[in-house]
Amino acid sequence: MLGLDASTGISRTNLWACMGLGLLGTAVITFLPAAQPYLLTDALGLSGDELGRTTGYLQVAAEVALILSLVWYGALADRVGRRPVAVAGLLLCAVGAALYPFAGNVAVLVVLRVVFALGIAALNVTMSAITADYVRDHARGKAYGWLGLFSGIGAVIAVLVLVRLPNMLENGGMAPATAAKVGFLVVAGLVLLGALALRGTLAPGLAAPVEQRVGLTRLVGEGVRLARDPGVALSYAASFVARADLALVASFLSLWIVDYAKAVRGMSATEALAKSGAIVGIAYMVIVVGAPLFGWLGDRMRRQDVVILAQALAAAAYLSTLLVSDPLGPGMMLVAAAVGLGEVGVITTAGPLLAQQVPARFRGASFGVQTLCGAIGIFVVSGVGGWLYDLWRPAAPFALAGACGLLVALFGLVVRNRVTPSPDAASTTDQPAGR
Template sequence: MLGLDATPGISKTNLWACMGLGFLGTTVITFLPAGQPYILNEVLGLSAGDLGRITGYLQIAAEVALILSLTWYGALADRIGRRPVAVAGLLLCAAGAALYPFAGNAAVLVALRVLFALGIAALHVTMSAITADYVRDRTRGRAYGWLGLFSGIGAVIAVLVLVRLPSMLEQGGMEPIAAARTGFLIVAALVVVGALALRFTLSPSWGVTETPRVPLTRLIGEGVRLARDPGVALSYAASFVARADLALVASFLSLWIVDYARSVRGMSATEALAKSGAIVGIAYTVIVVGAPLFGWLGDRMQRQHVVILAQAVAAAAYLSTLLVSDPLGPGMMLVAAFIGLGEIGVITTAGPLLAQQVPARYRGSSFGVQVLCGAIGIFVVSGVGGWLYDLWRPAAPFALSGACGLLVVLFGLAVRRRVVPHPEVVAAERAGEPAA
């Protein structure tokens, strides 16, 4: 299926379900931050001067929840299996999205963003671990490329279609608050239906640690100790920046465009949100195209080298936002395209690098720590970037992320010759069996 070499016991249905998880998970993960400006403006009625700080606070609250839960999710996925954790993550995201437009104040919105973040944590861990489980190492880069493709399609649908639901309902005669609530409830219902379908199509057995059962604390500790391997450390560092990049596109790029469209161009909230969706949609359209490209490169280059290449592209793209003066102009469209290319490049290549460096019994734990590094990255970049957005300029969060990306490139160049695949993974690949 799609040129992938599945591990024994994995069917085509399981592989399609894996891609479906990437599609559905990324759709809902992208939808809520992209639709958040509409909630802040139309439901809560916040002033323009508070938008950057409130967006930063919401992102920080979400990242605290992620940081506190990610390693436990990873260890739990090794203990009870990937499927129940993935389905639970979708249901938590659906609950958060359904309740989000009913928040009466910013404090309630923060609590709901935390609930949503707990679902995101489960999805981030299981999407990566399931993809690594289901295919053998020789086509793992391609598998992550296809996962990125399906995830990119989900993101495009989120920003070009689902985010516009409140606007379309408002144009149909609904009041803004009613339109927001109805649109978010529709998305939540779709996610619940998808979660039920994946409950019966994902493999029930993969990711369960064999007896004797390893304590969760030991699984978490192993995920952390694996960072002594240079390849694992590079993957963790790349995730630190890549997840922050994803959050910037979903939250701060949308906020920058909406804020500029309303305050400078005099557009309404719904018109500004539509403009935001169109420009952010360019980034996610490039993600759809770029994911298979980097997946293909990941199976033909040494994995650490393709990670360094992707990170360099991402860093250059984010730093180029400092040259943008009109976020509604053609310059921003070009920048958005390169942002999408660099972002998907790092996300697509960091996973296969980590998978080749760790044994399967600790794969969930290691991916949990990898996503934890990404959560810390989002915490730092969104927290500091939110203040800089208000105090300096809207491009500040992107410039900060670009500078962090350059540091990862330098680290990768320093350790690239010391990255050696884990012997267990190499032996399993030669024997034609999954590493366990």
Template sequence: MDNGQAGPRDPAPARLGPFHLSAGTTRGNAATLLFGTFSTIGLVTFLSFVNPYLFHVLGIPVDEQGALSGLLVSLSEITVVLLGAGVGAWSDRIGRRPVLIVGLGIMAFGFAVYPLAPSVGWLVALRLVYAIGMAAAIVMLSTSIAEYVAERSRGRWMGAVGVCNGLGVVVTATVLAKLPLVFASSGFSEVMALRLSFWVLTLAALLLAWLMHSGLRAPAPAGRRGRENPLRLTLRGVAIGRANPRVALGYLTAFAARSDLTVITTFLSLWIVQAGIASGMSVSAATARAGMVFGISQSVGLLWSFGMGLLLDRLPRMAGVALAFAAAAAGYLALGLVDDALGSAMIIAVIVAGLGEASAVVSAGTLIGQEAPAEDRGAVLGTFTLAGSSGQILLTVAGGQLFDAVGPHAPFVLMGCVNLLVFAAAFAAWRREVRDRARAAIVEGT
């Protein structure tokens, strides 16, 4: 019977600055998650970035390094795609936090043993072990990012996540890439300098796992939550893309935009390290130089992301997407025209590429976020992610083959052409919409 006394009220959802958080999420949980996003992207980027150093230590011929780089990156992405659904289902049963911690632990193990690889075969095998941990960590971070914020703050929250990702990449390029040079300058051999650098990352991954355990939300009570079949979701996402050309264009932007960052991370460092060694630099100094150049590109892109977002809000959506991918095409084709990887022309080219890369990533996310129908958002976003992963797998493999067979500029020319295709599709869509509006205005006028 009601005794007239009000029962205890649930506490109001917390806020972290401008972000309204979801029920049960504290400010500490959200801040920890943002730090985890920043740190994990740095760990992931580091491994691809220092591969050229490891190739040098293993004595892998220069004309085979491009293909091997592409293979290692594509294998990691394939692992993420294959394990994503299973990792998600596992986390539905035991919680996000335990799965994330397991993933970080496997990554730490991968960092510990990867520089000990005695051959290419071992390198590939150990990369797959690391990729299992990376898949668990990335999927759990992505899931938690979606769950920790209230709907009314989702846009600003995703912007903050994007900034954390960008900062993580910049820190990797400007700080972590210099670790081998720091150890080599202290008197260690090239081999030991590389191993010590990886072991620093091992400790960092373990420390991050402890921080995530301490700061993220505790696992929910055990139980099975509904998770739709990934194949069924993807087929529905494809069907929506066939019915809505703007969604289909969104998938095409993902195919190109996610590959932009992967290609520049993988092959820019390889190009500069090879050129540095050929000019007489030590492999440690060449890796540091690659980090500096890559850091310039990503810093420019990070700063420009805000400007591109404002521009997209002021332009017709298709015109904004076309402009973004025109900039991306210009940036990557500019890299393809560079003759001297250590010269000043490279700095100018990576600045343009950084602007273009950021423009493509921001416009792709903006387009699909606008066009994904609320009732099928999961299917559309899942297909969008799959399209991006497919681009990374196919274009890094192709880029690696071109790097060895044609030259170090070739992967960037490839990406320039891919971005040009997206530009052409977006421009055609924009022109079609302009014509349709003009015809509708004429009809209304009569």
């Protein structure tokens, strides 16, 4: 399927289900944050400072929930199996999305955002672990490339179709509050149907035998201790930069373009958003197309070398934003394309490296720690970058991400010849790791 060499016991249906999980999971992960402004303004009637504070509360609550739960989800996936955790993640997302527009106050909204974030955490861990389980090591780069492609398609579907559902319903005659409720319920229903379908098409796998089960605390500890391996440490560091890069494209690139268009060019908010969407769309288009490219490279180069290459490309792309004086000019189009290529590189290369470095029985725990590093990266780079955006210049968050990427690339050059794949990392679905 798609040129992938499946692990023992994995069928073509299982592989398609893995890619379907990437598409559906990314679609729902993208949907709620993108649709949230419509809900807060048109359905709940928030405005001004109240809108900003509420958005901040929701984002902080979501990130805290992610950070506190990621490593435990990874350990749980090693103990009871990947499929139950993945399906549970989809169900939590469905519950959060279904109830979100019915929240009567900000406190309830924060609780529901936490529920949704717990679902996101489960999906982030299991999408990576399942991909590593289902494909033999020599094809894992390609597998992560295809996963990136399907995830990108899911994000596009969320932005172009799902997010617009409430507005389409409102244009059809519904009141804003009713349109929001119906739109969110439709999305929740689709996620629920997808969860049921994946429950029957993902490989059932095996839970660890009772006599071999390791406590969750020990599994989490193993995920942290594995960082003593140079390859694992490089993968964790690359994930720190990769997730932060994703946050920059989603937030600061749009903010920079909109601010400039309104303040310097005198455009209306609608015109500014249209310009922003066109330029950010270039980055996302390159992300979708570039994912298979880096997957292909990941199977033809040493995994640590392709991680270093991706980090260097991403660093160069982000630092090039310092040369942009007019974010609406043609130069920004090239920078956006370079940023998209660098971003997809760092996202798709860290996973295969980690998969080859850790024993299969600890794969879930290690992916949980890797995703945790990414969540911390978002906190650090977005927080410091936002501060520098105001005090220095709009390109500052990208320059910070570029500097971090250079440090990771340099660290990779130092340890590249000390990275030795683990002999226990082979994916065999007839053993506990392949569940």
